[in-house]
Structure formats: C-alpha cells, structure tokens
Amino acid sequence: MSIQITIDGQPVVTEAGENLVDVAAQNSVYIPTLCYLKGKPCLGTCRVCSVRVNGHITAACSVPVTEGMQVEVDTTELADMRKALIESLFSEGNHNCPSCEKSGRCELQATGYEVEMVVSRFPYRFPLRPREVAADHIWLERDRCIFCQRCVEFIRDRQTDQKIFSIKGRGITAQIEVNTELANRMPPEQVREAADICPVGCIIEKGVGFNDPIGRRKFELQSVRERALGEEES
Amino acid sequence: MSRKLVIDPVTRIEGHGKVTIQLDDDNNVTDAKLHVVEFRGFEKLIQGHPYWEAPMLLQRICGICFVSHHLCGAKALDDMVGVGLGSGIPMLPTAEKVRRLGHYAQQLQSHVTAYFYLVVPEMLFGMDAPPEQRNVLGLVEQNPALVKRVVALRKWGQELIRTVLGKRMHGISSVPGGVSKNISLEERDRFLNGEEGLLSIDEVIEYAQEGLKLFYEFHEQHREQVDSFAVVPSLDMCLVNDEGNVDYYHGRIRILDEDKRIVREFDYHDYLEHFSEATEEWSYMKFPFLKDLGREKGSVRVGPLARMNVTKTLSTPLAQAALEKFHAYTGGKSNNMTLHTNWARAIEIIHSAELIKELLHDPDLQNEQLLMTPADNAWTGEGIGVVEAPRGTLLHHYRADRSGSISFANLIVSTTQNNSVINRTVRSVAQDYISGKAEITEGMMNAIEVGIRAYDPCLSCATHALGQMPLEISLFDAEGQIVDEQRR
Numbered sequence: 140m141s142i143q144i145t146i147d148g149q150p151v152v153t154e155a156g157e158n159l160v161d162v163a164a165q166n167s168v169y170i171p172t173l174c175y176l177k178g179k180p181c182l183g184t185c186r187v188c189s190v191r192v193n194g195h196i197t198a199a200c201s202v203p204v205t206e207g208m209q210v211e212v213d214t215t216e217l218a219d220m221r222k223a224l225i226e227s228l229f230s231e232g233n234h235n236c237p238s239c240e241k242s243g244r245c246e247l248q249a250t251g252y253e254v255e256m257v258v259s260r261f262p263y264r265f266p267l268r269p270r271e272v273a274a275d276h277i278w279l280e281r282d283r284c285i286f287c288q289r290c291v292e293f294i295r296d297r298q299t300d301q302k303i304f305s306i307k308g309r310g311i312t313a314q315i316e317v318n319t320e321l322a323n324r325m326p327p328e329q330v331r332e333a334a335d336i337c338p339v340g341c342i343i344e345k346g347v348g349f350n351d352p353i354g355r356r357k358f359e360l361q362s363v364r365e366r367a368l369g370e371e372e373s
Numbered sequence: 374m375s376r377k378l379v380i381d382p383v384t385r386i387e388g389h390g391k392v393t394i395q396l397d398d399d400n401n402v403t404d405a406k407l408h409v410v411e412f413r414g415f416e417k418l419i420q421g422h423p424y425w426e427a428p429m430l431l432q433r434i435c436g437i438c439f440v441s442h443h444l445c446g447a448k449a450l451d452d453m454v455g456v457g458l459g460s461g462i463p464m465l466p467t468a469e470k471v472r473r474l475g476h477y478a479q480q481l482q483s484h485v486t487a488y489f490y491l492v493v494p495e496m497l498f499g500m501d502a503p504p505e506q507r508n509v510l511g512l513v514e515q516n517p518a519l520v521k522r523v524v525a526l527r528k529w530g531q532e533l534i535r536t537v538l539g540k541r542m543h544g545i546s547s548v549p550g551g552v553s554k555n556i557s558l559e560e561r562d563r564f565l566n567g568e569e570g571l572l573s574i575d576e577v578i579e580y581a582q583e584g585l586k587l588f589y590e591f592h593e594q595h596r597e598q599v600d601s602f603a604v605v606p607s608l609d610m611c612l613v614n615d616e617g618n619v620d621y622y623h624g625r626i627r628i629l630d631e632d633k634r635i636v637r638e639f640d641y642h643d644y645l646e647h648f649s650e651a652t653e654e655w656s657y658m659k660f661p662f663l664k665d666l667g668r669e670k671g672s673v674r675v676g677p678l679a680r681m682n683v684t685k686t687l688s689t690p691l692a693q694a695a696l697e698k699f700h701a702y703t704g705g706k707s708n709n710m711t712l713h714t715n716w717a718r719a720i721e722i723i724h725s726a727e728l729i730k731e732l733l734h735d736p737d738l739q740n741e742q743l744l745m746t747p748a749d750n751a752w753t754g755e756g757i758g759v760v761e762a763p764r765g766t767l768l769h770h771y772r773a774d775r776s777g778s779i780s781f782a783n784l785i786v787s788t789t790q791n792n793s794v795i796n797r798t799v800r801s802v803a804q805d806y807i808s809g810k811a812e813i814t815e816g817m818m819n820a821i822e823v824g825i826r827a828y829d830p831c832l833s834c835a836t837h838a839l840g841q842m843p844l845e846i847s848l849f850d851a852e853g854q855i856v857d858e859q860r861r
Contacts, residue, residue, distance in 0.1 A: 238430035353539025
C-alpha cells in the first residue's frame with residue numbers, strides 16, 4: 140500500500156512497512172548503519188542509524204514506515220549524536236587502523252570518515268579481551284568487536300543451521316565467541332563471507348590480508364555513503 | 374672541581390638522545406657518552422598479533438625508513454610461510470623489482486633529507502656558526518636555488534614511494550610471497566619523463582650530483598678538518614652479492630677490517646651464531662657485537678661509510694666513478710674518517726637515482742605475476758629479513774606458532790649496530806675539541822653533534838626493545854634533590 144511520509148520536511152511516497160533506512164536511501168538520504176544489512180532482519184544493536192521519528196529518537200533500521208510518519212535525519216543535534224555513537228565504538232575497543240588488515244574495507248572506519256570523526260570525545264577503555272585463534276581459518280581479534288551480532292545471526296552452520304558465533308557475558312565483560320568445531324567445517328567462501336560481513340576487523344581470515352593495494356580498497360573505490368545509496372561505482 | 378657537560382637534546386637527528394661529557398679539574402675529558410633517552414617497545418607489543426600484520430605494524434617504528442622496516446618484515450614473512458630466500462626460493466622477478474624500487478626511492482629521499490637538511494648547514498656555515506644560521510632556514514637564505522632543488526628531489530622520492538607503496542609514509546605493498554601491485558606504464562612514465570611539478574629521472578640524477586659536488590668543494594677548502602675529525606677505526610659491515618658488491622635488498626653479510634680483509638661472511642639467517650648484544654644502564658640503545666671478538670673489537674660500523682668501504686664496485690656509472698675516487702683516497706684501506714660518511718652518502722644518493730632509472734626501464738615492473746602461493750606443508754613458523762636501510766644493515770626476526778600468532782620478535786636496527794662506533798666518535802671529538810680547553814664554546818659542543826649526525830642516527834628505531842634494558846626513573850624535588858629512585 141502506498142503511503143506518504145516526510146524526511147527532513149520533504150514528502151516521500153513509499154510502501155507501508157518498508158524499512159526506514161532503505162526508504163531514506165531510495166530517496167538519496169544517507170543514514171549510517173553498522174549492524175543493518177539490506178534484505179536481512181533488523182538487529183538494532185549499534186544504534187548508529189538513530190534518527191527522530193514523530194518526535195522520538197529511535198534506530199531507523201528498526202522502524203517500518205507508516206502513513207504520515209515525520210522523520211528527521213539531517214539536523215545538527217542528530218548528526219552529532221550519531222557521531223558520538225561512532226566515537227564510543229572506537230573508544231570501547233582497540234581500533235589500530237594503521238596496521239589493521241581491514242583498513243580500507245572497514246565499515247566502522249569508513250563511517251567514521253563519513254561522519255567526519257577526528258578523535259573520540261570519550262576516554263578510551265583499552266579493553267583486554269584475549270584473541271581467539273583456535274579455529275583453522277578464522278582469527279578473532281576480539282578487541283575490535285562492536286557487538287553488532289551480524290555474524291551471530293547470519294553466519295550459520297550449513298548442515299545444522301546452528302549458530303557458529305555467539306556473545307558470551309554481558310556489559311564490559313561481554314566478548315565474541317566462535318564454535319571451533321563448526322568453524323572448521325565452514326567452506327572457504329563462508330569464511331570469507333564471515334570476514335566480509337564483520338563491519339570491523341574482528342573476524343579475519345587467517346594468513347590472508349593486505350591483498351588489495353592502497354587506493355583500490357573497498358571504500359576507496361566507493362565510499363560507504365555511495366554504497367548505501369546504491370550509487371554507481373566510479 | 375670536576376664538571377659535567379650535557380648536550381640535551383642532540384639536535385637534527387631522528388629521535389631523542391643526550392650527550393654527557395665528564396671533565397676533571399684541568400678540563401680534561403675523562404669520559405663521554407651518547408645516552409639514548411627514549412623508550413619504545415615494538416618487540417614486545419607485536420607479540421600475539423597475527424604474523425601478517427608485522428610488516429605493517431612494525432614499520433610504524435619510524436617515519437623516515439619505514440620502507441626498509443616494511444621490506445625487512447616482508448622478507449621475514451616470506452621465510453615464515455615457506456616461499457622465502459631462507460628456503461632457497463627466489464622471489465618472482467616483478468615482486469623483487471617492485472620492492473627494490475620502493476627501497477631505492479626511500480634511500481634517495483632519506484639520504485637527501487639527512488645530507489642537505491641535517492649535514493650541509495655545517496658544511497656551508499662551519500661548526501662555529503651561530504645556531505640560528507646553521508640550519509635549513511639559514512640554507513634557504515644563503516642558497517635558495519639549492520634548497521628548491523633539494524625539495525624537488527625529496528618530493529620526487531616521496532612520490533615514487535607513494536606510487537609503489539600507496540602512501541608517502543607507511544604504505545603497504547609487500548605481502549608474504551610478493552607484492553600486491555605492479556607499476557603501470559602510465560605510472561612509470563611520470564617518473565621517467567616528469568610532469569608539471571615533478572622532475573624527470575634525468576633531472577633527478579643531475580640534481581643528485583650536487584651533493585657530491587658540494588662535498589668535494591667543502592673537502593677542498595677544509596681538508597685538514599674533514600680528514601682529522603673523529604678518525605674512528607671499526608669493522609665495516611653490509612650485505613653483499615656474489616661479486617662482493619653492496620646489495621641493498623638481499624645478500625650475505627660481509628664484515629671487513631681496516632685492511633679490507635674479510636673478518637666474517639655469513640648467511641644472515643645465521644646471525645644469532647655470530648652476534649650478541651650488550652646493555653648499559655645509561656642508555657636504552659643496545660650494543661651489538663661479534664661474540665668471538667668481544668664487545669669493543671667485535672662492534673661493527675654500518676651505513677654509507679661502511680658500505681662504500683665494503684663494496685668493491687657500484688653497478689652504475691656515475692656512482693662507480695665517484696667510488697673509485699673515494700677508494701683511491703685511502704689507498705685501498707678502509708676509510709675511518711667520520712665526516713667522509715657524508716661523502717659516502719652523497720655517492721649513494723647518486724647510486725640510488727641511477728638504480729631507479731635502471732629499474733624504471735625494466736619491463737618486469739609491468740608483469741602481472743606478483744605473488745607466490747606457498748605449498749600446504751611449506752610453513753616454517755620462523756623468518757629473518759635483512760636489508761640495507763639508509764642508515765645501515767637492518768634485521769627483523771620473527772617466530773609465530775601454527776595459529777599464526779607472533780611469539781617472538783627481534784629487531785636489530787642500523788643505529789643500534791652503530792652504537793659503539795658513535796660512542797667512540799663522541800669520545801674522539803670530545804678529546805680533540807674540548808679536552809684541556811679553558812673555555813667551552815657552543816661551537817665545541819656542536820662539534821660533538823656533528824660527529825653524531827654523520828651517522829644520521831635514528832634513535833626512534835633503535836630503542837624498540839622491551840624487557841631487557843634497564844629502566845631507571847629518578848624523582849627530584851624542587852631543589853633538585855633526588856627523593857626517590859626506581860629501577861626495573
């Protein structure tokens with residue numbers, strides 16, 4: 140059913156129940172995301188897509204659009220709030236971009252650039268979460284995990300549909316885990332999918348890295364905004 | 374009453390160091406030392422990281438010779454995954470030549486920086502010139518045309534590094550088994566032919582010769598001073614190829630004595646059989662030495678002077694002509710004149726430019742075969758890489774467990790190798806310029822720095838270790854009295 144909503148005061152005609160992040164992108168309005176993947180169920184974990192809907196701040200990825208909905212995205216206050224959320228993700232982990240294999244392909248890094256983050260306003264926590272290296276082909280650099288849960292929900296054992304990744308603990312003691320037995324059954328393309336789906340450099344393929352030269356890496360070829368808006372690769 | 378003179382900080386070097394000179398009642402120098410007062414920790418902090426990150430993370434040790442660290446790490450990883458020279462497997466021609474191209478580009482720009490910005494001011498204005506004159510700004514005022522050419526040379530070197538490694542500083546191109554990109558014809562032609570704001574290779578070679586010309590003029594005018602300043606005998610060490618000529622990317626380690634007799638020659642993978650390191654409480658920089666010759670006699674000199682002493686010939690015409698003159702000056706003996714390091718550096722500036730020109734004309738640079746894939750059972754878990762960095766022989770040694778986690782790293786950098794000879798230089802200059810003098814002038818103190826600067830030391834690289842060197846912290850009160858001391 141066709142409905143009309145407004146985004147930053149502009150009328151937008153769309154279908155009821157569509158995801159707000161997708162509707163905004165279809166209308167050239169970029170809302171940053173780190174857990175949401177188009178076509179996949181909403182996770183609502185990172186909150187980086189926070190916008191104001193009918194006067195209330197909420198995660199855009201969790202909102203199915205309804206008739207008359209008034210959405211604010213591009214305000215100074217909201218932009219700063221989203222930037223603060225990105226900054227908090229940096230300060231809660233150890234994100235050493237200069238030597239990280241994911242640099243140039245990292246959604247957190249790319250989104251940080253997109254929101255013009257320079258340095259985090261929050262004190263860095265420098266967490267010490269031990270690396271998990273027992274699996275044959277997967278290396279977990281836990282200090283980079285932002286707990287988006289993409290891997291937990293979308294990477295499953297192909298025989299049993301069991302989850303391969305999980306989150307153990309709560310709050311500051313939480314950490315990502317991998318079921319080594321199931322991980323060792325993952326075919327190479329699924330290992331690659333897990334590394335690609337990770338928005339940071341937490342899940343990395345063992346022995347693989349830095350293969351794309353600087354200038355030809357994912358977000359150097361096309362920015363995270365251009366990708367989100369579905370623009371043609373330049 | 375005895376006195377202590379302190380030069381702190383030593384200026385126009387990479388990193389932080391200080392010099393102390395101990396005088397007796399008659400102003401005679403009784404001791405002089407270079408203390409390296411900064412502290413890093415790279416050997417420790419790399420532990421636990423995935424091995425393939427090592428060349429990327431460890432190159433951050435330096436903002437000057439990062440390409441050397443990157444390549445050294447890459448060579449070590451080649452060994453580790455089983456496609457390295459340690460396993461007797463030669464690198465793919467394109468991969469090796471791309472690596473060499475980046476390496477020579479860095480040598481060019483690093484030497485140009487050290488020579489023109491850090492050393493030439495004293496050559497033009499003298500060691501006694503006022504500090505506000507003997508610096509790069511004084512150079513701009515006195516010879517703006519020269520400085521413009523130097524800036525253009527550095528820019529060219531940096532731009533070539535960017536093309537090969539992706540960034541002007543801390544780029545990435547070498548991965549285990551090869552490189553991630555080649556050099557396109559379009560990229561190559563920019564450097565061969567130049568463009569608006571970028572020199573051509575022929576202009577680079579022309580400008581590169583100015584350094585040598587400058588040295589010859591300076592030497593002609595101040596021969597006595599240049600030849601007698603800190604004459605410090607030492608063993609000389611560098612990588613050599615099968616012909617006994619310096620190879621900046623790969624070779625065997627050769628060590629010569631003053632008469633150019635081979636004292637030691639070995640595969641660098643065996644370095645632990647030959648070298649040990651000593652530590653001192655007063656410096657964070659270690660003192661490597663050949664085990665069987667002992668701490669003083671077994672210390673070596675590395676870098677431009679050592680390389681020009683060791684190499685029999687240089688493969689490019691202009692550099693070879695300059696080398697012949699350099700060798701003739703000491704009649705077949707090793708050159709121990711510290712200020713002749715700048716002569717050697719000027720020769721290497723030309724040699725780097727000529728080597729780059731040769732490589733730019735090599736069609737292998739455009740080849741698409743960039744990477745060797747190791748066989749399933751090729752993993753060795755250990756790798757050693759050695760290159761000739763601008764400041765001398767640089768070594769990276771890593772071990773990793775089968776999970777890929779680095780369990781051990783050892784870096785022996787050029788400035789560390791030079792630690793003993795730099796300290797001997799400091800003592801020599803202190804004896805000649807300060808000992809017994811009634812009044813100590815600023816120029817005399819600067820002479821000490823000139824001696825250190827000849828080595829272009831990188832103290833930031835040299836103080837990378839953690840866990841073996843003493844750490845001493847003194848707490849002073851407002852009156853300068855020690856109230857607490859902690860020692861690790």
